[in-house]
Amino acid sequence: MTTSVTTDPMDSTSSPVTPAAEVLDMDRLSFMLFGHAAFQYLNAACELKLLDLLMERGALTIEEIREELALAERAADILLLGSTALGLTVKESDRYSAAPLISSLNAEGIWQKLKDTVAFEQHIVYEGQADFVxxxxxxxxxxxxxxxGDHPDLYHRFSQHPHLESVFYRYMRSWSQLANEHLVAALDLGNATHLLDCGGGDAVNAIALAQHNPGLEVTILEIPASAAVTEKKIAEAGLSDRIRVHPGDMFAERFPSDNDCVLFAHQLVIWTPEENTTLLRKAYKALKPGGRVVIFNSMSNDAGDGPLIAALDSVYFAALPAEGGMIYPWRLYEQCLRDAGFSSAERIAVPGWTPHGIIVATKHVP
Ligand SMILES: C[S@@+](CC[C@H](N)C(=O)[O-])C[C@H]1O[C@@H](n2cnc3c(N)ncnc32)[C@H](O)[C@@H]1O
Incomplete structure (x- = not known):
């Protein structure tokens, strides 16, 4: 397989060269030791709306914060001790304000996406990770x-837990939106008429691609239990005439044929390499000659030593969604693509702090 790589030279996280692994010092080790507590402060600052309050009202005293958040004195002392020691809040004389980074993320519209991610970690991921070992x-x-629930994967259990289902799809939309402008920019779909989005969730990526490519029609394959969530978001975007939902199990269903593009977004991190190859083989069959399969999700380095977020996110994929999955290295997908019949693939590293990447592989034209 020939592989070409596109990277942003300004972004160290996107470098194809493996960075040196972090050197362990006592600060880093102690941060790991209490990492779960650091996350709980972050979650509390979000759920109790401490940071939103400070961004809305400016710097406040601890008494004003206590009153606004309806917290007892000891509780406010603990919260502000932690949030300030961690740098989420800044204390000047007797007033607290939100960290400048939080305020700038808020101004850029990213803070809400981070809060959606925090809620997912707290309500869906946190407990299950205790079973990592x-x-x-x-x-x-x-x-x-x-x-x-009885089903062996997480997604089929959500319909029994409406709160978790809404936390999950809010997070998934936000996590996709943190990176999918790069997917839209990287994929030239000007001449494409049909795209199949496998496990399209609440249609966040299908909507972005359809909005950018007016000639494109999209079919979303999504499990029947989640198809109502998908339909609702498509209707809200006013795209029901160009995006349709095909309820079904992508392992069991025959894929609709003659696609210009088949998309797996945040999908091939869930399954085993063998299952990924099975899905890519089905995609190969469902593509027109010259059509492209696209893998869009977090990637780890080929050397297996980072980036850190890819490693940390792999704990979730090991412990929760399905039997096998992780933030796989780029090379693993290239092997699955080869095994599925594709002969060339392009790597596109996505800039930013999430470890997103894109692989595009083309079906051979006879
Ligand atoms: C991690 S989410 C990704 C959603 C979306 N692609 C995105 O990037 O935001 C995985 C999605 O795949 C769906 N899914 C899981 N197993 C499936 C299956 N066997 N057939 C069809 N869809 C499936 C889930 O219901 C869920 O919506």
Whole structure:
């Protein structure tokens, strides 16, 4: 397989050259030791709306914060101790304000997306990660036992837990939107008429692609239990005439044929390499000659030493969604693509702090 790589030289996270692994010092080790507590402060600052309050009202005293958040004295002392020690809030004389980074993320519209991600980590991911060791030992998603239901994957359990379902799809929309402008920019779909979006979630990527490419029609393959969420967002975007939902299981269903493009967005991180190859083989069959399959999700380095967010996010994929999955290295997808019949692939690194990447592979023209 020939592979070409497109990277942003200004962005160290997107470098194809493996960065040196972090050197462990006592600060880093102690941060790991209490990492779960650091996250709880972040979650509390979000759920109790401490940071939103400070951004709305400016610097406040602890008494004013206590009153606004209806917290007892000791509770406010703990919250402000943690948020300030972690740098989420800044204390000047006796007043607290939100960290400049939080304010600038808010001004850019990114803060809400981060809060959606924090809620997902707190309400869906957190408990199940306590089963990480057993998940590694048994090489399966032991942590899913924390979310009641019979189905062996997380997605089929959401319809029994409406709160978790809405937390999940809010997060998924936000996580996609943190990077999908790069997907839209990287994919020239000017001449494409049909795209199949496998496991399209609430249609966040299908909508972005359809809005950018007026000649494009999209079919979203999504499990029947989640198809109503998908339909609702398509209707809200006014795109029901160009995006349709095909309810079904992508492993069991035959893919609709004659597509210019088949998209797997945040999908091939969930399954085993063998399952990924099966899905890519189905995509190959469903493409017109010259059509492209696109893999859009977080990627880890080929050397297996980072980036850090890819490593941390892999704990979730080991413990919860399905039997096998992780933030795989680029090279693993290239191997799956080869095994599925594709002969060339292009890597497109996405700039920014999330470890998103894009792989585009083309079906051979006879
Ligand atoms: C991680 S989410 C990604 C959603 C969307 N592609 C995005 O990037 O925002 C995975 C989606 O795949 C769907 N899914 C999981 N298993 C599936 C299956 N067997 N057939 C069809 N869809 C599936 C889930 O319901 C969920 O909406």
């Amino acid at each position: 057993d998940s590694l030992r048994e090489n399966t998603n032991v942590g899913l036992r924390r979310i009641p």
